[in-house]
Amino acid sequence: MPRRKFAWEKLSDDELLQQRLSSLRVTVEGTWLEDCVATLHEELDERGIRLRPHTWISSEWFSPGDVPGIAIPFYLAHPRLMKLEKKMMFDVEGGTWRECMAILRHEAGHAIQHGFQLQRRRRWQQLFGPSSKHYPRYYRPNPASRRYVQHLRLWYAQSHPDEDFAETFAVWLRPRSNWRTRYEGWPALKKLEYVDELMGEIAGKRPLITTRERVDPLSQLSQTLEEHYKKKQAFYAFTPPKTYDRDLSRLFSTDPRHHRSKPASSLIRRHRAQIRRLVARWTGENQLTLDAVLDDMISRCRELDLRAVGSEQKLVLDFTVLVTAKTMHALFGPSRRKWIAL
Structure with missing residues (x-):
């Protein structure tokens, strides 16, 4: 038809x-x-x-x-x-x-x-x-x-x-x-x-x-x-706490000797969609909420001037694991998550 x-x-x-x-x-x-x-x-x-x-x-x-x-x-x-x-x-x-x-x-x-x-x-x-x-x-x-x-x-x-x-x-x-x-x-x-x-x-x-x-x-x-999407986006809105600095600094470099290396913020941006999809699949979290988390992490990487040193594939994998762990903590830790209605 x-x-x-x-x-x-x-x-x-x-x-x-x-x-x-x-x-x-x-x-x-x-x-x-x-x-x-x-x-x-x-x-x-x-x-x-x-x-x-x-x-x-x-x-x-x-x-x-x-x-x-x-x-x-x-x-x-x-x-x-x-x-x-x-x-x-x-x-x-x-x-x-x-x-x-x-x-x-x-x-x-x-x-x-x-x-x-x-x-x-x-x-x-x-x-x-x-x-x-x-x-x-x-x-x-x-x-x-x-x-x-x-x-x-x-x-x-x-x-x-x-x-x-x-x-x-x-x-x-x-x-x-x-x-x-x-x-x-x-x-x-x-x-x-x-x-x-x-x-x-x-x-x-x-x-x-x-x-x-x-x-x-x-x-x-x-x-x-x-109007429909503004309301729907507001439902999943999330203001992530700025508690990622220590973890990000362990994953990426703050050493001045690496100042010519690729910015960590650029690496995350390039693999952003893939990371978001993977974490959503593993945790069940909404991708819009995860995107807010990634936004905050990219901003922190930029503000801390973090650099991506080493294998890009390994860095992306380690970063994905980090986001997954943070998401699971947010979902099932002491804080309570928003109700999602079907």
Whole structure:
């Protein structure tokens, strides 16, 4: 099917940012997202689950309470918008088939919880906790915990009972996940076995809630893309502390004899994108946040007049390890990180 053409496709980034979200008029239908949703429905059908979450385009990923459906972010509906998302956020969440399906399975867990009101069951509450628990602004995950499955980044199951269920459901639903073997000996296995039992119980049954309501559809969002991204960037904004001097001075040289060597700031700038991607992959941290850390480190290298002496490959590797260690400390150290909602 040929892709639908839009007048805004050929606009510059600055011009596109002035467009209102409602004017984009993109849909799930006729895009690669339609195939992703169809695959999700096939997976549910294979498990005998009658509920088919309806989908629509909005500003972000979410499944509203008491609505058995899934909102998908607008940028995934068109390559031009994905390109802009990449520029503004350094990442395109859900931008690959694998990642999109992972998030869809997670959101389907929410939709099925809503459709069948599973959170009202006593056993559900005993295993996952009360759904009524307030969503925190911050959560502090324990990467070593075996009480939760591991599906989306940043140990998301640990953030709230609803997310714990959605993550557990996603692991259960994913084809060939071998969850019994993967989680053997983990307390999280009890949750997976309960989901397996629960899905067998509701198989073939009509959900209690069948509304096809679309919450915050793109057509009703009046903010411009620029306003949208300013808000999104502010959410991930990070002011890094200037505590890197000792580590940077150990890695790079302050010896006057090396004043003709390449500035460390130049080396970091040249490999910046690669370092940012690697650290994001290893830690799960958002690339926009990591970019702020790199900005600060580059500034400190410049102010300290640090020089890159030795093998460039080794220096880049050592610096990447340093940023990873600092990021892990920020995520799981005494301070608490920002809540990231899906």
